[in-house]
Amino acid sequence: MNRKVGRPSGKTEARDELIEQARTLFSALPYEKVSTRMIAESAQVNAAMIRYYFGSKEGLFEEMIRETMSPMRIHFRKMNESSTGHELREIMATHARQMAKFPNFPRLVFQSMSMPESAKPRQLLQKVFDEYMVLTEEKVFEQLLRRKLFRDDVDPELCRLSMMSLMMFPLIAPPAILEMNELTMNEEFIERLLAHNFAILENGMFKTLPSNTVKDTQ
């Protein structure tokens, strides 16, 4: 990681650099093998800055997850009792585009969630998810169920899992599986995948889903 030349090297920049290096290192190595010293060295800042900004390695991990997921937060906030599935589309699009920027992050989430409940990374991840995602998303799915927006031939309780499957599997799949399909993970692929998945969901899962309102949020 090269430091940007000619920019003031203020405290905010140090904080951002710590988040970025934490994301890279926690994605590449097991949680217990990543030390605060290692992150500070990669970020080229004093290790005391980690204590100052985040309190500890745990605090830094948690904040790194929170910041990486934060673009989705605004959509979750917009979700309310009258949601029709349109916000779900926006979340799927924002999530996929954000993940395209940090291609190793989905695997980090997947691996952390696969750990036992007692494992620190799993607990920290769960904490961030619980803050603003799981409950709102659940409420919206309940709404979709109550308003009978799913097709009669699909299993409504499996619809949320199917949406996750279509969006998450390509992001965590072994590169060999993408290669087998002659696909490469990049921004163009993400946009193709989004358009394709919306078509499948629109025809295969929903009775109605507004299709003209997804904006490019890049």
Next chain:
Amino acid sequence: MNRKVGRPSGKTEARDELIEQARTLFSALPYEKVSTRMIAESAQVNAAMIRYYFGSKEGLFEEMIRETMSPMRIHFRKMNESSTGHELREIMATHARQMAKFPNFPRLVFQSMSMPESAKPRQLLQKVFDEYMVLTEEKVFEQLLRRKLFRDDVDPELCRLSMMSLMMFPLIAPPAILEMNELTMNEEFIERLLAHNFAILENGMFKTLPSNTVKDTQ
């Protein structure tokens, strides 16, 4: 694993027991941590039997993969130039039901395929896949493409990945994700998932897909 009482403890039984213990141990531990002595002890047979039947640890791993995947083989053989997608359904059903019997096996495949190309488990897995799956499946997909059986609004090159996503993600997902959706992995869940996924694919991906011909192959 209890030995069945009252059955003749012939050579075939020792071989089957070695396969079964290999599947359990290779799913639970990294490949290099599993020794032939360990497998022989779990199977309660002499370690020399591994050399006799499989040649080596590599040979046993390979044969364990081959036998676990073998129920799909018959369907791949049936696939031919006139396939319409019906065989794909049969393969999806057979695969899901076989995986329900060995719930840790999909994760073993997923983890092995995520390894670098030089890793032994990845190479052995690839060898078995290449034998009878990848090429036949590719031929069938080419047929589906050529005969324009996919809907116009989906991306035909992504259809194979979507089918994998819908079937594989629920099998490898962290238990926490199933719990979040109030789902439990068992045979009933697999049957629900199959019916649900067929409905999504039929309406969301295919123009036509015979729906009255999937037999219970259990």
